[in-house]
Amino acid sequence: MKINKPISHSSLTNDPLHKMFDEVDAISVQGYDEERRVIYWNAGSESLYGYSKEEALGQKLEQLIIPKPLWEHIIPAHSNWVHNNIEIPASEITLLNKAGEDVNVFSSHVMFVNQENKKQMYCVDIDLSDVRYAQEQAIFKEKMLEAVFEAxxxxxxxxxxxxxxxxxxxxxxxxxxxxxxxxxxxxxxxxxxxxxxxxxxxxxxxxxxxxxxxxxxxxxxxxxxxxxxxxxxxxxxxxxxxxxxxxxITERHKSSEIIRQHAYFDTLTLLPNRFLALDRLSQMLNEAERNNECAAVFFIDLDDFKKVNDSLGHEVGDKLLIAAANRLNSAIRKEDTVGRLGGDEFIVLIRDIKSDHDASIIADALLNIFREPLRIDGRELILTLSIGISMYPQNGDNASELLRNSDIAMYQAKALGRNAYSFFTKEMNVTMLRRFEIEEQMHGALERNEFEVYYQPLLDVKTKKIIGAEALLRWHNHSLGHITPDEFIPIAEHTGLIIPIGQFVIQQALSFLTYWQQVTQNKYVMAVNLSPSQFRDKELFNFVKNILRDENLTANSLELEITEGVLMTGQSYVAETLMQFDLLGVKLSMDDFGTGYSSLSYLRQYAFDVLKIDRSFINGITLNDEDRNLVKAAIAMAHSLGLAVVAEGVEMHGQLLLLEELGCDFAQGFYFSKPVPAEQFITLSKNYKLDEP
The missing domain is CATH 3.30.450.20 (PAS domain)
Structure with missing residues (x-):
């Protein structure tokens, strides 16, 4: 507040001006006479400076709140205003409170003349401590932010x-x-x-x-x-x-590429391995379906390779495989694929092929490039091929069927004398007859109570205790006897019977889980496999949700196992259903990791909780570095993504010890128990103790 000339005003204690200041307790207002003695001291001043009104009245300004170093400035300034009308400008100033502590204020001044013609100065002080603190905090945060940016x-x-x-x-x-x-x-x-x-x-x-x-x-x-x-x-x-x-993320990218190289490519020949080759086969079939094209699968076996390997040694055998891989690669187009399935078996995928005749030309070309000897360590070695060919869509509409049929055709080529190729025909496939028989008997199997759910225990690798089970379907038919899941599940998928059969498994498994938990007074997890066709069932989610409710089970006690092949379809309903299950709290497990459709991106794309490493890799972890390193990398990768890891197919104590060393979380396999019926499983779980050597 700035006053250019004195204003006449009374200084009586009941002055209306004082009454107004008395109502303002958020700021400090003090009044001083010509001798700098306190004539007014409001509640705001008591709060700011610590002196009560009684303590302050009559005291001189400098004796209360003015630091001694400022006396020589403030006393003359006050005198100059009283006697010479030289105003004291408003300013920031550091004063003292009763405890002798600094008080930062913004102080402004006004001079009045009372009825007795005496001058009175009023000071209005605003506490700046909060402002200063805010400024200091802002500076601190700015410096901290700069430090964060710098680091x-x-x-x-x-x-x-x-x-x-x-x-x-x-x-x-x-x-x-x-x-x-x-x-x-x-x-x-x-x-x-x-x-x-x-x-x-x-x-x-x-x-x-x-x-x-x-x-x-x-x-x-x-x-x-x-x-x-x-x-x-x-x-x-x-x-x-x-x-x-x-x-x-260059280093992370390089690490991912190394893992990807191990996961997707054969370490010897550098060709796509089995599961990358089948991944590409699935992609090729999807493209062929979209574009209404044909495609061909060539299953190739090197004739008598075992004899060469045994007689000349594994080192020569490895070099021979590398040379064979290079020759196969040189004979195909850039858009086609050569992969190594394992051992001396290779696969060649040819897209957009017009006819069987074109496939014959390619097969002849593959046979011809091996007529020239392969030079290995100074030796000239002759290799011949046996080639089986299956055509899409005539011989199958999915990757596994085409691969199986080309494999059958390859054995026919062997029977023809080797160094030959053969197309798949239904006549050569004796298994087709059994397929028809299985399909026929499958209709009505549910009604005849021929299906039974078996259970295989899931163990904690560290504690060796059973923490759950996997539900596995078994079928015994009065005409065909025991039929393996590998036989009847693909047929159930193809016919659509997998929907009611899958519901039967879920119903039985969750009902058993309730009973199991009641009997043992323990909490367990039940793992159930979901097939690709089940995702086409619009009622799948509600069906599972209702059973969980009816059985009074928590959602996280159910673990749904999804094969990577399900995700390869890319269908929106798959993603939507998985999201629904995740939101419900059901655990999601990627099953058979590494068996043919592996794509690391799916582990980030979907909300998986568990990764199950396929038994084919567990079999070799105690035998070769390649499988051991691949399992080690898979465990590390899964843990970095927050996934638990289950090892399938554990059959030996040595495998269990190595898995524990590698940090695997859970395991299942014949080493612990084969799948058994419900009542037998209850007995097993009650008395289970792992007999370790």
Missing amino acids: SPDLFFLMTEEGIIIDYRAHDKKSLYIPPNKFIGKSMVDVLPEHVANKFKLHFNRALQQEGEASFEYELAMPYGMVYFEARISHLPDNKQILGIVRD
């Missing part, structure tokens, strides 16, 4: 909602694609290569529409090499800005 390897970009870069932070400027002066004030999509810019543009839109975070990966050719980045885009709607955080 973080990430790049930070602040942009408008239109993508214009208005600020950035970079600890290491060599991570920037271009210098700051070339991107500040410009659109992010204008300063990056087109393929990267398009990704940014897409995820900008997603972040703006969802008002959340969008993330993606991309790569940039930097002066020091190819660099892989992960970008997270966040919309800040209150500020109408976009925050982009970019991290260099």
